[in-house]
Amino acid sequence: MTSRNPSPRADLVRDACTAFGAVLDGLGDDDSWAATGCTGWSVRDLVHHCAMDGLRGLVALHTPTTARPDRDAATYWTDWGGDPEAAAESRRRARVAASMLPDWDAVRELYRGTAGALVHAAEHRGSGGAVRTDGHVLRVEDLLSTLAVEATVHHLDLIQHLDGSPGPAADGLAEVRRVLTDLWEREPLEHWSDEHFARVGTGRAELSAPERAELGAYADLLPLFS
Structure with a gap:
C-alpha cells in the first residue's frame, strides 16, 4: 500500500526520472557513443552512472536511522566538486563499470529498471524520518531532492550533443534552482532561466562578461557544485 503521507518530493523524483528516460527511448546504439556534458563520458557511461545513483537512492530509502541529520537538500552538495583527483577517479570508475555492459539495450534497461524501482520506493516511503547515504544522514525529503537534482543536472x-532531444522536467529544474539559490545565498539574475542557472551554477556553462560584471564578487562563488 502507498504511504498515507508520501513525501511531495517523490513527484520530483518521478518526473525527473521519467523525463530522463524519455530521452533514452529515442536513442540507438550509435547515439549511445555520443559525447555528453560530463568530461570523458559517453551517453553509455552517463546512463550507467545515473542507474547507480538510482541504486544509491534505493539503498538509502531502505536504510533508516534515528541519527540526527547532518546535511540537507542543499548542503549535501558541498562535498561535490572540490577535489579534482577524486572527480577524475570517479570518472574512470564509471567508464570501467559501464564497459562491462557492452550492449546498449542492457545499459538502457538497467537504468529503466533501477529508476522504476526508485520511483516506486519513493512513492511508498513516508515523508518522515531520516536515512543514511554517502556517509551522511538526511531527512527523506532531502534525500529525494538530491536524487531529483542529480537526474535533472x-x-x-545527456542532451548536450543530442539535438532535438526533450529537456528535463520543469519541476526538476525548479528544484535545482531552489538548491543552488540556497547554496549561493542570493537570487539568480532576474533574466536567467532555470536551465541557464542550472548550467552556470554547476559549472556546465561559463558566465558572460556582462553577467560576471553584474554579479561582482558573487561570480567567484560559481560553480556551487559540479
Missing part, C-alpha cells in the same frame, strides 16, 4: 549533460 545529468539530463542536461
